[in-house]
Amino acid sequence: MIEDEKNTDINNKDLDEETLFVVSQTFKALGDPTRIRILHLLFHSEYSVNGIAEALKLRQTTVSHQLRFLKNLRLVKYRREGTTLFYSHDDEHVMNVLEQTIQHACHS
C-alpha cells in the first residue's frame, strides 16, 4: 500500500489535521487556570458576567475575554435578561472530562 501524504488512512497512527486542531483547541481551553475556574463555576449553575467576576475575584474584562474564547469553541452559551447575560456550559463531553480530571487531581 502506498503511503498517503494527506494521511486519510484510518489505520495510520498519526492524526489528521482537522481532528488534531479540534482536540488541541479543546484542551488549550482547559489548559488555563482562569478558564478552568470559570467552567467549574458554570458546572453548578448559570452566572452573569459580573457574577463570575465577583465569585472568582476577577476583572469584568478578563471574564468577558475568556467567555468569548469559550463561546467561540461552543463550550459556553448565554441567555439575555435585560442588560444581563447569563452564561452556562454548552458541551457535556468537555464538562465531564474537566470534572473527571478535577476529581482525579483532588483524590490523589
Add this chain to the structure above:
Amino acid sequence: MIEDEKNTDINNKDLDEETLFVVSQTFKALGDPTRIRILHLLFHSEYSVNGIAEALKLRQTTVSHQLRFLKNLRLVKYRREGTTLFYSHDDEHVMNVLEQTIQHACHS
C-alpha cells in the same frame, strides 16, 4: 459561616490552588498538537525517540524536548536498551481522556 480566604471549604465553588495547578498543567500538556501526536502514537505501543521523530516527521530535538515535558508530568516513562530509549505512556487517566476526546472529535 465565615468565608475562608484560602478556600478550604469543600462546598466552595472555586478550586484550591494545588488542584487548579495540576489540572491546568495536565490539560496544557494535551493542548499542543505535537504532544497530542506523540501521546496518541504511544497509545498503541512504545517507541524510541528517533522512532517517534520518523513516524511523525519531527526533528529529534523537538521530540526530545516534548518528551521531557511529558516526563516531568509523569505522562510518559522510558526503558533503556543500549543507547536507545523506548518511551511509553504512564498515565491511564490522561490517555483515556485523550483518546475519548479524539474519538469525540472524529465522530462529530
Add this chain to the structure above:
DNA sequence: TTAAAATATGAATATATATTGATATATACA
C-alpha cells in the same frame, strides 16, 4: 432622548511556549 448598568472590544504589554541549530552527554563496541 438621555442616563445608567452590563457587557464587549481594541490596543498595549508582559509572559509563556514551541521550535530550531549547535553542541554536549552517554552507551556500546571495535
Add this chain to the structure above:
DNA sequence: TGTATATATCAATATATATTCATATTTTAA
C-alpha cells in the same frame, strides 16, 4: 581508548497568550 549512535541540553528566536486600561456597544427605564 577512540568512534559511532542515540538522546539530551543550551541558547536564540519567533510566536502565542493572558491580563489590563480605556473605551465602545447594547439594553432598559426615567
